[in-house]
Amino acid sequence: MPLVLEAAGLTKQFRRGVLAVDQVDLHVAEGEVCGLLGPNGAGKTTLLRMVLGLVRPTAGGAVVLGTPVRPGYDALRDVGTLVEEPAFVPYLSGRRNLRLWWEAAGARWEDAHVDEALEVAGLGTAVDRRVRTYSHGMRQRLGLARALLGRPRLLVLDEPTNGLDPGEMREIRNLVVRLRERGVTVLLSSHLLAEVEQVCGHVVVLDHGRVVADSPVAEVLAASGSAYIEVDDRDAATRALATLDGVTDVVFEGDGLAVRLHEVARSDVVAALVAAGIRVETVTARHRLEDAFLELVRADP
């Protein structure tokens, strides 16, 4: 698979001394949805801004769609972006905003995929209202429409579901899936693990500006997990689990136990509990990526 984005040794040290991004290598293959995961302040946005030519790297470089990244590099024409908050000229209508933005680069409005993009935005007649009157969700959708006007080959989405309600979040996840089916490459940053788990095939975990994991989501998940178990005697179960290899943490949660596992199957845990004479009522797999993520981020000083 050809690479749509390739970054090597990207580093950004701001003048006030903060090392925001530290020697990051990033490879995004054509047609994949790559998730960029990390706690707030991990350097996700700075990394994306470097990829887009908005922030100059202190060291290292990147190539996007075959073009070396410089401020305003030409290949950005084929890149759709949503960086942090969607932002517009507040006193212009949604449609006018898209049009003036599109035409600022000298392109003809007739060449923009307006209907397609507006369908995604789903703003109806509100698209002719001033953006000032929009809700956050509407701005976000208009921002996505702007990103899609040029039928981009690469879509860079920075926290695209930030501040949206669950319905809107699902819409955006579905949209990403549809775009992937159309062959669009997506680089999506998020601190929402479920989101990344659902739409991304490949995940890069960033912490303190460094890559702490870079692998298919399935692999990250395989490395760890946790379970929620309901038993008749929680104290006895806790004692039984404490002796079991691979159980790293047991805490009371609700009516049951949250058990953190490392390289041990849930079925083995259940077998051990039953062997200790404890009745197991339910076993549920937990947000596995979250555990993997917290483990990765915690392991890094």
Next chain:
Amino acid sequence: MIRAVVRTELAKQLRRPRTWVALGLVVAVPLIIAIALRTNPPRQPEDGRDFFFVAGHSGLFVPVAALLATSHFLLIVVVSLFAGDAIAGEAAWGNLRYLLVRPVPRGRLLAGKLAVVAVFSIVATMLITLTALSAGGLLLGFKVPFVERLAGVSGTGDAIWRLVQATGYVAWSMSSMIAFGFMVSTMTDAVTGAVGAGVGLGVVAQILDAIPALGHLRGGLPTHHLEAWTHLFAPDGSRGDIVRGLILPVPYVAVFLGVAWWWFRRKDVLS
């Protein structure tokens, strides 16, 4: 391709309510001056500034009075508003990053924005003259008074030609403040800071200019020759410091725009 930036920026500015408020100000003040001159004409020439007295007798000279009255502060505020907002305004909205990834090359964006700032600054200055001239002509007529006192003004057409030159001079004398506001605009996301920078330069320069102890240094202040254009209407036909006044902004503009260019092309866009 810079035309695309200029065109879209013009479209943006023309749809902006604030643009019309700013232009409304430079229309309102000459109107008030014309009405005041008509209803309450100055009786005697005031010391050193008899243009208001002359303007009270002919609409042709109301623009002179209006340019004198506005160029020291109001016009500086209005052009600084345009210049200071140019880049900082986009940054404050967060729209700057989206323009840059469109992509609009940074140099082109800067040049296009500057061209639109220049257009609106020139339009603002012209509106002062045009409003004063039309209101003055309507209320006071177009006769040429006191020809003996206004050497060289041979008739209505000649007076209007001199007004055109005076307007051009006043617009150009704003350029140091415009360039400074524009430069700061590339460096901050705070529109008020950038606008204040342009206004501040104009105000501080005039305050320093009023301190005789500064001697010859005052000649280099960007506002020092702000009134040199009045020699276009000088009784003795002398041209005073007009040429010096035309050259004065050149180094300021060159340095401020040079820094703006250098800075903006390297800037990390974090807004």
